[in-house]
Amino acid sequence: MGLFSFTQSADQKRAEEVRTGAVAPSRSERAKCWESRDKYFACLDRANIIDALKDDKEAARACKAETADFERDCATQWYRVANHQKEQRLKQLQAEGARAMSIETGPQK
DSSP: TTTTGGOOHHHHHHHHHHTSSOOOHHHHHHHHHHHHHHHHHHHHHHHHHHTTTTTHHHHHHHTHHHHHHHHSOOOOTOOOOHHHHHHHHHHHHHHHOOOOOOOOOOHHH
16 A cells, blocks of 8 residues: 555555555456556557566656556556566477467357
């Protein structure tokens, strides 16, 4: 909680609890986060920034508004590097000849 949490509204308190991981986000809070995250990642892509943690000053300069929205709307555990690593691993697997598979679960027909 923030230093002045006694002056926060219920919505502000809830948002801070989601950001810190104290509570799980609701469906609408996750949707809001994903929207902010997508805008943030798009900005980083336009600025050709792969690792926003390593290039934090450049990311903050290039994507000031998007960074603020992302940090406001999302839990602190979200970060860009994991997403980039996943994308790179998928590209590597495709280059090695891996094929996507459709997996269905449920009772057999």
